[in-house]
Amino acid sequence: MQVLRAMKSTSVSNEKDRAESPESNQSGKREQTKLANRAAILEAGRQIFAELGYEGTTVRDIIRRTELASGTFYNYFKSKEEVFHALHDDGVARFKPLLRAARENAGQDFQAFMITAFGAYFQFLLNDQTIDREMAAMPEWTRVRFDTPESLALFDELKGDIVAFATEFKLDHVDPELLTASCVGIAQEIGDRLLRGRIKDIQAAARFAAYFVLGGSQRVQSEMQA
């Protein structure tokens, strides 16, 4: 059963919409169903992953929480991995503007950028319904990490920002690759501890990370040029 049929009973919108706004979005019934099905699978996936963990969930678990037949799943995703990637990319996409805002607001102030960026990341991790948040909360020993193209694009953007600031501040002996890697590593590891409650104070963590990176960069610069 397509999910649209199930929703019809509770939903007020129907064919009239199409009559009133004939060329609004893709609002053929077919398109609507596709969107609804995809959304249903993603939502079911989010729930099941949170309950069973990545390893523990099966495509069947996901589809079972849905009104769809098992075969339908494969019209939308190749595997549970692809579902997870989509969920993950959602999170990345929601975070991206926050990073951009941090850069806009910081102007030429490297320190402000770092504090805002780390703060935004930690805040985002803890508050936003990102799939990674759910997963990190699980007490598993075997974790999964995702490097989707979307993630990598975010890293690249971050690297661009960092290079710009590094140039501005004459950090010409600081390898941007290493610097970006360090920032990412720090963010991930501290973020992980925040999610597990080993660390509590987000603002303190953000300031720590920011000062750490600033001090680290400068020290590397002075040591490396010697």
Add this chain to the structure above:
Amino acid sequence: MQVLRAMKSTSVSNEKDRAESPESNQSGKREQTKLANRAAILEAGRQIFAELGYEGTTVRDIIRRTELASGTFYNYFKSKEEVFHALHDDGVARFKPLLRAARENAGQDFQAFMITAFGAYFQFLLNDQTIDREMAAMPEWTRVRFDTPESLALFDELKGDIVAFATEFKLDHVDPELLTASCVGIAQEIGDRLLRGRIKDIQAAARFAAYFVLGGSQRVQSEMQA
């Protein structure tokens, strides 16, 4: 077929060993077989994981590369996950003495400790036959990360060392939890890039990381007490 039987044909040692050294190690035939079987499974696991990736391998793949029957696997491990953990822990156990050596040799020199420790880690990652090395080389988007008790013990040991140095150097406003997290994050992220060839120079990377941590800690100390 137990692997011992297979080895017998090429192995010279046999019952005589037991007669000659009756109470050497656990050298009952039974004990020997158990050791050999376990080792065979681990070795097969190492190969298969490297070939198929963590997600891609099945218990059957592992056991098939062995002369054992499928049921026997479960006398030794509960799942492929447990095999992987054992392999991972092997690596951790081999690295531990290197970290200890770094601390011994450094004496009171925090900088020397950091350079040696990071260097040892990167060297170890690239040279030692650790299972993680094999896996990171694979071009997957979905990675797996392991926090075994063994890993966590290593982190704790590292944290102890770091706290000792932090105390020595009056870094009393630097949260040890955050500092350790940062060191681990930096090591992991740079290590990852080394494994994938995005970064080449191990020594430069080690110095970068060490100076970064030193400078970072000091900056945090001075900012936080203000």
Add this chain to the structure above:
DNA sequence: ATACGATGTTGACGCGCTGTCAGCTTTTCG
């Protein structure tokens, strides 16, 4: 309104993996 192709859904199917267990072989020990 009707009919017809296009599009998407359904669920049963064959295959392979999982973990178990009764039966058997090998080792240990008296």
Add this chain to the structure above:
DNA sequence: CGAAAAGCTGACAGCGCGTCAACATCGTAT
């Protein structure tokens, strides 16, 4: 040597996987 213990073996039931022929629904031309 013989009996008991240990542990190996492979068949088995259960389940998840991805596919696909049959079917239902939608879009569109007449």
